[in-house]
Amino acid sequence: MSYLFPLFAILFWAGNVIVSKMAASAISPTAITFYRLILALAIMGLFTAAPAWRNRKTLLRHWPKLALYGALSSALFQALSYRAAATTTATNMAILTALIPLLSMLLSVVILRDPLTLGMAAGGALSFLGLLYLVGQGDMLSVFQHGIHAGDGLMLLAAFSYALYGVLLRHWQVPVPAWQSTFVQSIFALLYMLPLYLRVPAAQAALDIQTMPLILYAGIFSSVLLSFLWIEGVQRLGPNRCSIFINLLPLFTALAAFVLLREQLRAYHLLGGAVTLAGVLLAQTVRRPLFGRGRRAALAAAKG
Numbered sequence: 001m002s003y004l005f006p007l008f009a010i011l012f013w014a015g016n017v018i019v020s021k022m023a024a025s026a027i028s029p030t031a032i033t034f035y036r037l038i039l040a041l042a043i044m045g046l047f048t049a050a051p052a053w054r055n056r057k058t059l060l061r062h063w064p065k066l067a068l069y070g071a072l073s074s075a076l077f078q079a080l081s082y083r084a085a086a087t088t089t090a091t092n093m094a095i096l097t098a099l100i101p102l103l104s105m106l107l108s109v110v111i112l113r114d115p116l117t118l119g120m121a122a123g124g125a126l127s128f129l130g131l132l133y134l135v136g137q138g139d140m141l142s143v144f145q146h147g148i149h150a151g152d153g154l155m156l157l158a159a160f161s162y163a164l165y166g167v168l169l170r171h172w173q174v175p176v177p178a179w180q181s182t183f184v185q186s187i188f189a190l191l192y193m194l195p196l197y198l199r200v201p202a203a204q205a206a207l208d209i210q211t212m213p214l215i216l217y218a219g220i221f222s223s224v225l226l227s228f229l230w231i232e233g234v235q236r237l238g239p240n241r242c243s244i245f246i247n248l249l250p251l252f253t254a255l256a257a258f259v260l261l262r263e264q265l266r267a268y269h270l271l272g273g274a275v276t277l278a279g280v281l282l283a284q285t286v287r288r289p290l291f292g293r294g295r296r297a298a299l300a301a302a303k304g
Helices: 004-023 029-054 056-061 063-084 090-097 100-111 118-135 141-146 150-172 178-197 212-237 239-261 267-285 292-303
Strands: none
Touching: 004 063, 004 090, 004 212, 004 239, 029 056, 029 063, 029 178, 029 212, 056 063, 063 090, 063 150, 063 178, 090 118, 090 150, 090 239, 090 267, 100 118, 100 150, 100 239, 100 267, 118 267, 178 212, 212 239, 239 267
16 A cells, blocks of 8 residues: 555656646746746645744754755756756656666765665666667767757756755755655745746746646646655655656656657667666665675674
């Protein structure tokens, strides 16, 4: 039963990728990011505002870290994802998003001094080859000749932003309940987006019958319900087991994109995506330290 929490979270995440793609031609990326934050804050405020106010001393003590969290996750990741959707496919977006666990592990080696594992090294190399094949649309050399596609580059940057966010959460371990942390992060993200939103032409920020369903999904399902399901999943299963479910994101997204967006699955999607995700899974499951010092430390920690 506990596995249903991360499973449905990934289903909602796949829906968010589809909504991002639909929004690309309907509304400014800045505007939909701003609107979803307002809606998410209004909903979370119903059950989080009062406890957050009572806990304001702790929140004020850690506000610089929460401000950075909000910039990396609620603002930068979402805005870049919406921007990327204008020039890449939903399937590519999902595959690149699924790199977050691998990027998190590699960043943890640098920031947290975690030992580099055999799975990270081999999985990272395998995922890199898969990505070259994917973004090169079957021709790995084209990436070196013509560069990476704009949308894929933005999505890779978004994944890096979210991975850095996850590592900093572990690094600082701010003593604030998850919902209060998410609530305050969203407030900061809204402040970041406000000056950008004010510069968006009115025609690109219109609230109408086409954009309202997209904003409602983004604000309710992608922001609040997804967060609830993921937080519950992590509490019940732990972060490592939950992260494996992210590998299902490309599958769910590709199926939804085929049905709803009429996106065609190409051979390079299947092969490049499979190789990329195999690398991510390898990094998640093979935890043997690559070097002697890290191996000895891991063995000592296991005995202790």
